[in-house]
Amino acid sequence: MLYRSTRGDARPRSFSDILLAGLAEDGGLYMPETWPRFTPDEWRAMRSLSYPDLAAKILSVFAAGSIDLPTLQRLCAKAYAGFSHAAIAPLVEVENGLFSMELFHGPTLAFKDMAMQLLGQLFEHVLTERNQRVTIVGATSGDTGSAAIEAFRGSPHLSVAILHPMGRTSDVQRRQMTTVKDDNILNIAVEGTFDDCQDMVKAMFADTPFRDEIGLSAVNSINWARIAAQIPYYVRAALMMGAPDREISFAVPTGNFGNVLAAWAASQMGLPVRRLCIGSNRNDILTRFLTSNDMSMRAVEPSLSPSMDIQVSSNFERLLFEMLDRDPQACQATMLAFRQTGRMPVDQAAWMRAKERFGALMLDDEATLAEMKALYDNSGYLADPHTAIGLAAGRKAQEPGIPMIVAATAHPAKFPDAVRKATGIDPALPPHLADLFSCEERYETLANELNIIEDAVRRHIKAHTHTA
Numbered sequence: 356m357l358y359r360s361t362r363g364d365a366r367p368r369s370f371s372d373i374l375l376a377g378l379a380e381d382g383g384l385y386m387p388e389t390w391p392r393f394t395p396d397e398w399r400a401m402r403s404l405s406y407p408d409l410a411a412k413i414l415s416v417f418a419a420g421s422i423d424l425p426t427l428q429r430l431c432a433k434a435y436a437g438f439s440h441a442a443i444a445p446l447v448e449v450e451n452g453l454f455s456m457e458l459f460h461g462p463t464l465a466f467k468d469m470a471m472q473l474l475g476q477l478f479e480h481v482l483t484e485r486n487q488r489v490t491i492v493g494a495t496s497g498d499t500g501s502a503a504i505e506a507f508r509g510s511p512h513l514s515v516a517i518l519h520p521m522g523r524t525s526d527v528q529r530r531q532m533t534t535v536k537d538d539n540i541l542n543i544a545v546e547g548t549f550d551d552c553q554d555m556v557k558a559m560f561a562d563t564p565f566r567d568e569i570g571l572s573a574v575n576s577i578n579w580a581r582i583a584a585q586i587p588y589y590v591r592a593a594l595m596m597g598a599p600d601r602e603i604s605f606a607v608p609t610g611n612f613g614n615v616l617a618a619w620a621a622s623q624m625g626l627p628v629r630r631l632c633i634g635s636n637r638n639d640i641l642t643r644f645l646t647s648n649d650m651s652m653r654a655v656e657p658s659l660s661p662s663m664d665i666q667v668s669s670n671f672e673r674l675l676f677e678m679l680d681r682d683p684q685a686c687q688a689t690m691l692a693f694r695q696t697g698r699m700p701v702d703q704a705a706w707m708r709a710k711e712r713f714g715a716l717m718l719d720d721e722a723t724l725a726e727m728k729a730l731y732d733n734s735g736y737l738a739d740p741h742t743a744i745g746l747a748a749g750r751k752a753q754e755p756g757i758p759m760i761v762a763a764t765a766h767p768a769k770f771p772d773a774v775r776k777a778t779g780i781d782p783a784l785p786p787h788l789a790d791l792f793s794c795e796e797r798y799e800t801l802a803n804e805l806n807i808i809e810d811a812v813r814r815h816i817k818a819h820t821h822t823a
């Protein structure tokens with residue numbers, strides 16, 4: 356399996372190469388050259404696999420030529436061994452035909468662990484094999500950061516620097532990152548928004564001397580391996596609901612468009628997915644796009660669902676590439692126009708193609724609190740604000756006889772203030788995080804300037820490799 360950039364200039368590369376590269380050299384995102392597809396019989400045969408074996412099977416088609424199936428089975432077994440639920444991603448029927456797919460039973464209590472625990476294993480495997488070291492720089496609105504830190508802490512093969520927007524995560528999210536003591540981890544609070552942090556990572560990739568000097572790598576969902584590792588839970592849920600002999604729909608609370616893109620990728624692989632519904636908070640650029648072809652940037656507004664306080668949804672570029680019939684020049688021109696004007700000119704035909712499959716719903720904070728309360732009062736289901744937005748989007752798009760599976764992306768205890776405000780309940784952190792608020796925090800606060808942050812990353816690598 357080879358990968359090509361959505362902007363066309365980068366040479367085709369293997370799975371192991373793009374795993375370490377993260378972002379393509381031309382600034383585009385890697386995509387598989389062709390979509391691997393399974394036959395109905397092959398899907399049916401996957402029904403009996405354990406979650407780790409299913410994940411290995413799905414990954415094996417994306418890693419073909421790089422990592423073999425037995426190795427992937429070993430890595431997946433390790434990746435999911437620490438999850439607190441035997442089913443890894445259990446399905447809970449919240450209302451008739453409306454299912455919550457709980458993706459928050461990993462160590463950091465958000466869906467990011469589902470992929471990041473596996474990326475930790477994959478990086479370790481490839482870096483050991485190549486006797487190489489890299490530096491991961493990641494941007495987070497709260498959850499990717501702690502998942503990455505947990506997956507890569509203590510590794511002798513890599514240094515990690517995580518940029519979070521100062522004061523814009525929940526206290527639990529920030530402390531999950533900043534209380535980790537391992538020497539290979541650096542946390543930076545950036546004076547800016549998540550979009551600024553994400554742009555900073557992309558600017559570092561564009562700074563070729565810096566990128567090469569530190570061996571820059573990415574674990575945000577700009578890295579295709581993150582998307583690939585998010586596909587198995589959609590497959591698993593669909594198979595449990597009767598696919599491939601029955602259609603299913605998914606609803607996903609959406610920010611950077613990575614999670615829902617994985618569901619869409621599963622459909623490209625032959626899974627019978629009927630509708631994909633996204634839920635957004637007041638940072639609703641994707642909802643405006645899907646309802647009225649208005650992909651215009653506005654300022655990022657803080658909300659009760661801070662992980663989705665995003666305006667530039669990186670992974671939308673992958674869908675755009677596909678809607679433009681995989682024309683990299685058209686994709687590049689559209690992305691450049693978006694950057695220059697703040698408005699993405701998507702032609703009507705491409706927009707209609709997106710609308711055929713995707714629906715969208717926006718909930719502001721007030722509606723999110725009302726949804727959380729109604730879920731708790733009517734079904735006894737305690738949802739975090741992101742999941743509540745997903746459940747509302749799923750309910751709106753439900754069709755008779757078609758199971759609607761909603762990605763429950765975070766544990767309610769990550770957002771205790773919102774949960775308390777909506778329901779009066781104080782969600783308890785699990786025992787392994789019980790001392791979170793008594794641990795010392797360690798992070799630097801820095802201006803949103805490329806040279807300042809690059810220097811901090813350099814200093815971190817020097818200090819860490821010196822002590823290692």
Ligand SMILES: Cc1ncc(COP(=O)(O)O)c(C=O)c1O
Pocket residue numbers: 465466497498499576608609610611612613614615662663741742764765
């Ligand atoms: C809890 C939670 N829900 C939803 C999202 C949105 O997911 P995506 O960025 O993949 O669209 C995020 C952040 O990515 C998140 O952390």
Ligand SMILES: N[C@@H](CCOP(=O)(O)O)C(=O)O
Pocket residue numbers: 494495496497498499500574575576577610611613662663
């Ligand atoms: N909500 C995310 C934002 C980054 O998303 P990613 O999926 O691209 O890593 C976060 O919690 O950091």
